[in-house]
Amino acid sequence: MASKGDLTKARLAESMLELIQTSGYSGTGLNAVIERAGAPKGSIYFHFPKGKEGLGVAAVDLAAKQFEALIAEAAASAGSAAGAARAAVEALATIVGESDFRLGCPVSVVTLEMGAESERLRQACATAFESWITPTTALLEANGLEAAEARSLATVVVSTIEGAVIVSRAMKSTQPLLSAADVVAELIDQRCQAAEKTR
Template sequence: MTSKGDLTKARLAESMLELIQTSGFSGTGLNAVIDHAAAPKGSIYFHFPDGKEGLGIAAIELAAKQFEALIAEAATSAGNAADAARAVIVALSTIVSESDFRLGCPVSVVTLEMGAESERLRQACVTAFESWIAATATFLEASGVDAEEAGSLATVVVSTIEGAVIVSRAMRSVQPLASAADVVAMLIEQRCGAGETR
């Protein structure tokens, strides 16, 4: 059974995650997180003794789990690896467009803002990206791509999606994400086809 304290801690991380997406890490104050989470004052330092940095790490870890779940769902429901990648990008396009282009990837936001300022936050971002690359590589391998090549291709796929999210938000258009979906699907189809002919 989840305790009240655990629920408060989770709510604080969820609020931090959402506020990072809309206001950035630097623009998110602890009072705003408390208000957004409807949490008791003092609860942040009780659950996160290292303050904003620790809360930011928790938010990044939550984002990593959410995107891993999205990848897993797409891998399970799609007919092949290219369709799975396309499904992930379509889901992200929906999130970005329905938020009026206010929501993006919180991990990229923290990387750009804090990567040179906080080694702990930078490392949390690295861990998040690596988890997405690993999950993508595993699915590509299962689809017939050579293990070493799957890692490289997965890195390209994740990097392409991350860049497309940023450009889509800047342009206030999901066209960059749609273009990324086409290119990523084509790359995966080519590599899966190459694996089958070996």
């Protein structure tokens, strides 16, 4: 069972993540995080000695785990790699749409705002993206692609989805994400079928 301190630390990271999605990293103040988390004032520096940067890293790590779980769920429920990609993007489109386009990918937000300013945050974002590319690569390999091709295609898939989230938010429409789902699924199908023919 988690201790009171662990629960407070988790609440702070969750609150930071939620605020980054709606206000950006730079627009998120520590007082707002404390208020949203319902945490004592001194708790941030107790749990995150590096202050906002450390809290930002924890929020990015949390976002990485959440999307990794989405990928795993899609892979488990779909009958193919293409189906898993489509299911993951459609789930993401639902999240973005139901938030009235206020929620997107906090990892891309932090990358764009802080990637050149904080090496620690840049590395956390790179690790987050890698945590999505790696299982996607494994799924593609399980569907017959060679390791190098699977890695390359997984990187394209994750990059396409990230871009589609940004465009969907800008246009206040899930269509860019749904279009990305179509294209990504078709591309995966083509590559897997081609690999099947060469075996």
